[in-house]
Amino acid sequence: MSVAHQQLRAIERPRLVVGGEPVTLLDHLRQSQPGAVRQDVARNSTIFSEGDSTDCVYALVSGTVRLCKHTAGGRRHILDFVLPGEVFGLVEQPEHSMTAETVGDAVLISYSRGQLDRYAVANLVVRRRILSAVSDDLATAQQQLLILGCQDARERLASFLLRLAERMGAGNRLLLPMGRQDIADHLGLSIETVCRTIRQFCRSSLVSVPSTHEIVLADLPALTSLAIEI
Amino acid sequence: MSVAHQQLRAIERPRLVVGGEPVTLLDHLRQSQPGAVRQDVARNSTIFSEGDSTDCVYALVSGTVRLCKHTAGGRRHILDFVLPGEVFGLVEQPEHSMTAETVGDAVLISYSRGQLDRYAVANLVVRRRILSAVSDDLATAQQQLLILGCQDARERLASFLLRLAERMGAGNRLLLPMGRQDIADHLGLSIETVCRTIRQFCRSSLVSVPSTHEIVLADLPALTSLAIEI
DNA sequence: CGCTGGTTTGAATTCTTTCAAACTATGTGG
DNA sequence: CCACATAGTTTGAAAGAATTCAAACCAGCG
Numbered sequence: 001m002s003v004a005h006q007q008l009r010a011i012e013r014p015r016l017v018v019g020g021e022p023v024t025l026l027d028h029l030r031q032s033q034p035g036a037v038r039q040d041v042a043r044n045s046t047i048f049s050e051g052d053s054t055d056c057v058y059a060l061v062s063g064t065v066r067l068c069k070h071t072a073g074g075r076r077h078i079l080d081f082v083l084p085g086e087v088f089g090l091v092e093q094p095e096h097s098m099t100a101e102t103v104g105d106a107v108l109i110s111y112s113r114g115q116l117d118r119y120a121v122a123n124l125v126v127r128r129r130i131l132s133a134v135s136d137d138l139a140t141a142q143q144q145l146l147i148l149g150c151q152d153a154r155e156r157l158a159s160f161l162l163r164l165a166e167r168m169g170a171g172n173r174l175l176l177p178m179g180r181q182d183i184a185d186h187l188g189l190s191i192e193t194v195c196r197t198i199r200q201f202c203r204s205s206l207v208s209v210p211s212t213h214e215i216v217l218a219d220l221p222a223l224t225s226l227a228i229e230i
Numbered sequence: 231m232s233v234a235h236q237q238l239r240a241i242e243r244p245r246l247v248v249g250g251e252p253v254t255l256l257d258h259l260r261q262s263q264p265g266a267v268r269q270d271v272a273r274n275s276t277i278f279s280e281g282d283s284t285d286c287v288y289a290l291v292s293g294t295v296r297l298c299k300h301t302a303g304g305r306r307h308i309l310d311f312v313l314p315g316e317v318f319g320l321v322e323q324p325e326h327s328m329t330a331e332t333v334g335d336a337v338l339i340s341y342s343r344g345q346l347d348r349y350a351v352a353n354l355v356v357r358r359r360i361l362s363a364v365s366d367d368l369a370t371a372q373q374q375l376l377i378l379g380c381q382d383a384r385e386r387l388a389s390f391l392l393r394l395a396e397r398m399g400a401g402n403r404l405l406l407p408m409g410r411q412d413i414a415d416h417l418g419l420s421i422e423t424v425c426r427t428i429r430q431f432c433r434s435s436l437v438s439v440p441s442t443h444e445i446v447l448a449d450l451p452a453l454t455s456l457a458i459e460i
Numbered sequence: 461c462g463c464t465g466g467t468t469t470g471a472a473t474t475c476t477t478t479c480a481a482a483c484t485a486t487g488t489g490g
Numbered sequence: 491c492c493a494c495a496t497a498g499t500t501t502g503a504a505a506g507a508a509t510t511c512a513a514a515c516c517a518g519c520g
Contacts, residue, residue, distance in 0.1 A: 073458075077379035077380050091365070092365035093365065135323065137368055139327055141375060142309055142328070145378065146299045152507075179466065188378060188380070190508070192467095192509075193507090196469080212467070382476090410499060411499095419477090422477070423476060426500085429500080
């Protein structure tokens with residue numbers, strides 16, 4: 001097992017013994033494709049683009065990836081961020097409908113989609129995992145639709161910070177890998193509005209901001225009520 | 231084959247001979263569950279709610295269905311509308327994360343999810359169709375995220391009208407089954423903004439509005455450039 | 461130390477919402 | 491078939507939220 005694989009396992013299931021039965025989709029990818037390629041990718045690199053064929057599935061070992069859609073007029077929307085331990089690029093269509101880019105330097109493993117499919121034909125559990133993964137992405141997208149459709153700037157930012165904190169499992173202290181513009185493009189706001197809203201949170205003691213890429217969620221109840229009291 | 235089934239088939243694949251090989255997910259549902267229940271549902275009725283168990287899958291025969299998510303504070307977002315011939319309620323989670331309501335009077339057929347799953351175990355094509363269906367929903371949601379994240383009111387309305395026209399396949403003359411408030415809740419706008427934007431389109435001769443629930447897309451190129459020139 | 465890219469702040473503008481009222485369609489009972 | 495009640499739509503005016511434009515600021519780096 002490669003170093004990257006060990007890292008992945010450590011991130012994803014810290015309490016499980018290495019070598020047990022495959023449980024997650026990632027487990028199955030590892031087991032069925034032990035020779036998968038580990039890649040070091042520099043910051044702001046494109047992993048795949050809209051229109052690329054979907055012949056690879058990726059697992060993120062370290063760093064952060066943003067999944068973007070671009071418009072004819074050059075506007076950008078960030079559908080979601082990928083965190084370490086997560087799988088991305090798993091799509092049923094023959095072509096990607098989004099672009100994946102690294103936010104900072106990143107390490108990832110690319111698996112063959114064809115091999116995954118062949119493996120899945122005879123494996124009910126894997127098929128279920130694939131369906132679950134797509135289904136989870138759908139649920140996430142629909143939740144995000146609710147946010148963009150109903151929430152104002154403060155509510156969106158609170159929702160974003162809380163979800164990120166939960167996914168990173170880092171308690172109240174939050175390391176923001178992405179810049180303000182990325183947050184803006186994810187929440188459908190301008191970069192200035194993101195800055196001003198963070199500042200407003202700061203002044204209301206909802207958060208403190210030790211440095212640009214670090215946020216402490218000081219008043220979780222208040223943030224939560226902002227996020228859910230839609 | 232029931233009358234409802236015949237109607238469905240007519241809507242969905244108007245040019246195919248009845249009785250051919252099952253192709254779509256709906257074909258398979260019909261074939262595997264010929265005794266499925268046809269239901270007449272009055273306007274503004276709830277078909278299923280957030281939290282209901284996902285033991286049924288539905289096919290819409292006639293009418294329109296809206297798929298909504300509600301927030302703690304009572305706000306509502308319409309994720310999408312379901313048109314005749316389409317399947318809805320197909321979710322992997324054990325509980326629905328949205329509410330399905332009829333817009334006007336509707337006719338639908340409900341199929342057993344459990345039977346579908348049992349049928350799918352031995353049928354590769356059906357499994358593919360299920361995965362495709364979820365995957366299509368994901369693509370739709372992500373496209374909608376782009377719209378809500380990047381577009382202003384005029385662009386959103388143009389996108390909405392064009393997509394609806396395409397799905398209904400009715401050329402330029404468009405019958406709007408839903409009210410203005412529904413459109414607003416789908417596009418993340420207020421009802422007043424929807425009205426004013428339609429009026430603006432009218433004055434610019436992009437559309438004409440013979441009656442409240444009828445819109446003629448008079449200038450398709452202009453509408454298209456609004457929708458894509460994001 | 462000075463660049464460069466990214467962030468923050470301010471002021472003016474624009475877009476959308478909110479609030480209020482008028483208007484229109486639809487359906488019901490007389 | 492008409493009158494009325496009701497739900498839904500449209501319009502206007504004022505308020506509010508977010509964006510745009512501009513400039514200042516800051517941090518990391520050669």
